[in-house]
Amino acid sequence: MNKKLQHYIKRIKEGMLKDMWHETLWIYQYARHYWKQMAFYTGLGLVNTAFSLVSSLISRDMVDIITGKQTGLLAQTFCFFIIFAIGNILLSQLSTYFSNKISISVDNEIKADIFNKMLVTDLEAIQNYHTGDLLTRWSSDASNISNGILNWIPNLIIFTARFISAFALVCYNDFIFAILALLGVPVSMFMSRRLLKRMRNNNKRSAAMNASMSGFNQEAFSNIQTIKAFNLIELYSRHLRELQRDYLDKRLEYQRLSMVTSVKMTCTGHAV
Numbered sequence: 394m395n396k397k398l399q400h401y402i403k404r405i406k407e408g409m410l411k412d413m414w415h416e417t418l419w420i421y422q423y424a425r426h427y428w429k430q431m432a433f434y435t436g437l438g439l440v441n442t443a444f445s446l447v448s449s450l451i452s453r454d455m456v457d458i459i460t461g462k463q464t465g466l467l468a469q470t471f472c473f474f475i476i477f478a479i480g481n482i483l484l485s486q487l488s489t490y491f492s493n494k495i496s497i498s499v500d501n502e503i504k505a506d507i508f509n510k511m512l513v514t515d516l517e518a519i520q521n522y523h524t525g526d527l528l529t530r531w532s533s534d535a536s537n538i539s540n541g542i543l544n545w546i547p548n549l550i551i552f553t554a555r556f557i558s559a560f561a562l563v564c565y566n567d568f569i570f571a572i573l574a575l576l577g578v579p580v581s582m583f584m585s586r587r588l589l590k591r592m593r594n595n596n597k598r599s600a601a602m603n604a605s606m607s608g609f610n611q612e613a614f615s616n617i618q619t620i621k622a623f624n625l626i627e628l629y630s631r632h633l634r635e636l637q638r639d640y641l642d643k644r645l646e647y648q649r650l651s652m653v654t655s656v657k658m659t660c661t662g663h664a665v
Contacts, residue, residue, distance in 0.1 A: 417545065423502050424542045427495050431547055434491045438551035441484040446558045448477045453566075492543055500539035507531050524611050529604040591654075595647050602643045606636055 424431065451474045458466050508531065511519060519527070563571040613620065613629055620629055 420538060420541060420545070423499050423506070423539075424495070426502075427498055430491060430495050431543070434488060434495060434543065435547045435550055437484055437488045437491065438547070439554055441481060441488060442551065442555045442558055444477055444481045444484060445555075446562060448474065448481060449562060451477060495543060496539050499542050500536050503535045503539055504531060507535060523604065524608045526604045526608070528607045528611065529600060533600060533603065591650060595643075595650055599643050599647055602640050606640055609633065609636055 451470060455467070455470050455474060458470055511527070511531075560571060560575065563574065609632065613633075620626060
C-alpha cells in the first residue's frame with residue numbers, strides 16, 4: 394500500500410496533474426464554441442437523474458400501497474409512475490441526441506484542424522510516418538478525443554450526481570446496507586485498475602494493427618496499376634491474408650480479455 398502511495402506521490406511531483414490540466418485545456422479549446430450545448434446536455438443529465446430518483450420513490454410507494462392494500466391511492470400513484478417513466482425516456486433520448494451532436498461537431502473540427510496542419514507540414518517530416526498511422530491519427534484518435542469531451546467534465550458532474558442521489562436513497566431505506574456497499578467501492582476500484590490497464594494496452598495494439606491494415610489497403614488501391622503490371626497480385630494477396638490473420642488474432646485476444654474483465658467485475662460486484 395505504501396509503495397502504491399509513494400508511486401502516486403512521485404507521479405504528481407513529476408507533473409502528472411500539470412500534464413492532465415494541459416491536456417484538458419487542449420481538448421476543450423475545440424469545444425469552446427459548444428459550451429452552451431454542453432451546459433444544456435449537463436442540465437438534461439441532472440434532470441434525468443432527478444426523474445429517475447423520483448421514479449424509484451414512486452415504485453417503492455406502489456409496493457407499499459399494494460402490500461398495505463390501500464387501493465384508493467394505487468391509481469394516482471400508477472399515473473405518476475407512468476408520467477415520470479415517459480419523461481425519463483424522453484430525457485434519455487434527448488441527452489443521446491445532444492451527445493452525438495456535440496461529439497460529431499467537435500470531431501469534425503479536430504479533423505479539419507489536423508488535415509490543415511498535415512497540408513502545411515514539411516513533406517520530409519510527414520513522410521516519416523506510415524500512411525496507415527496518419528489515417529488512424531486523423532480518424533480514430535480524433536474521434537476518441539471528441540468522445541472524451543463529454544466523458545470528462547459533463548459526465549463527471551452527471552455521474553457524481555447520480556452516485557450521490559442513489560447513495561442517499563439507499564441510506565434513506567437502509568443505512569447499514571449503504572455503508573456496506575460503500576466499503577466495497579475500494580475493492581472494486583482495485584480490481585478494475587489492473588484489468589483496465591490490460592484493456593488499455595490491448596487497445597494500443599489493436600490501434601497499431603488497424604493502422605497497418607488501413608495503410609496496406611490505401612497503398613494497394615493507390616498502386617493497383619503497378620501491382621497488375623509487375624504481376625504482384627499473389628504477393629499482395631498473401632500479405633493481406635497475413636495481416637487479416639494477425640488482425641483476427643488481436644481481435645479475438647481483445648474479445649477474450651473483455652469477457653474475462655466482464656466476468657471478474659461482475660463477480661467482484663456480487664461478492665461486494
